[in-house]
Amino acid sequence: MKIVQTESYEEASEVVAGMILEKVLSHPESVIGLATGKTMEPVYEALVREAKKSEVSFESCRFFMLDEYVGISPDHKSSFRTYIQDRVLRPLGIKKEQITFPPASAVDIKAAAQEYEESIKAAGGIDLQLLGIGRNGHIGFNEPGSLGDSRTRVVELTESTLEANKSEFPGEKMPTMALSMGIGTILEAKNLLMLATGESKAEVIKYILNHHEDVSCPATFLKEHSHFTLVVDPSAGSKINLKI
Numbered sequence: 001m002k003i004v005q006t007e008s009y010e011e012a013s014e015v016v017a018g019m020i021l022e023k024v025l026s027h028p029e030s031v032i033g034l035a036t037g038k039t040m041e042p043v044y045e046a047l048v049r050e051a052k053k054s055e056v057s058f059e060s061c062r063f064f065m066l067d068e069y070v071g072i073s074p075d076h077k078s079s080f081r082t083y084i085q086d087r088v089l090r091p092l093g094i095k096k097e098q099i100t101f102p103p104a105s106a107v108d109i110k111a112a113a114q115e116y117e118e119s120i121k122a123a124g125g126i127d128l129q130l131l132g133i134g135r136n137g138h139i140g141f142n143e144p145g146s147l148g149d150s151r152t153r154v155v156e157l158t159e160s161t162l163e164a165n166k167s168e169f170p171g172e173k174m175p176t177m178a179l180s181m182g183i184g185t186i187l188e189a190k191n192l193l194m195l196a197t198g199e200s201k202a203e204v205i206k207y208i209l210n211h212h213e214d215v216s217c218p219a220t221f222l223k224e225h226s227h228f229t230l231v232v233d234p235s236a237g238s239k240i241n242l243k244i
């Protein structure tokens with residue numbers, strides 16, 4: 001596990017965007033796992049800005065999404081598909097054939113989840129998986145209690161997650177279920193890149209550093225991965241005590 005402690009919120013997002021660009025420049029056919037959440041918004045802004053400036057092409061890349069709500073239309077304004085279309089696909093001119101979304105609206109969702117896993121394998125696996133983190137340590141929507149070998153499946157959201165994300169659904173009932181890559185699925189990516197920003201993530205970041213393979217905090221499973229980079233801003237990193 002590599003920890004990158006940055007000097008500011010802006011720098012943290014720029015560092016992550018820079019790592020994505022580096023990956024695409026060195027390997028134009030990269031398969032990238034995209035994450036959503038407020039944390040990733042400035043990352044995608046920086047990515048689009050820098051990609052345009054340095055004319056990096058994403059035309060040979062493939063993309064997969066980490067998760068999606070179950071029970072809303074894919075075109076809902078707060079779906080993760082809409083999020084990624086608005087912030088990444090459209091601004092970077094990425095074609096719809098280049099991305100596969102979790103089949104959260106499928107009739108036979110179990111079979112579709114299995115097919116999703118197979119399409120990741122058929123693409124050669126994920127080269128770089130982006131990740132945010134929930135205040136309760138969730139990754140994707142793998143809530144506490146998720147097992148280290150879990151696969152893409154329907155999950156029930158916890159109170160903590162419902163509370164954290166309810167502002168995305170003003171005036172309507174928030175979905176209580178989601179389809180998420182499993183922890184086992186995530187761990188198969190060749191590189192994991194997690195960003196944590198803000199004070200609300202400080203406690204969970206401290207917890208991750210002090211615990212291993214702890215089902216009450218799914219992100220602790222990532223520490224077993226040989227290419228896991230965690231980028232923090234000063235607030236999220238404020239409770240880290242790295243011995244020199």
Ligand code: GLP
Binds near residue numbers: 036040066132135140
């Ligand atoms: C979301 C997503 C995660 C994300 C996390 C943190 O709902 N399912 O992929 O990392 O919760 O979100 P935020 O960045 O808004 O704090």
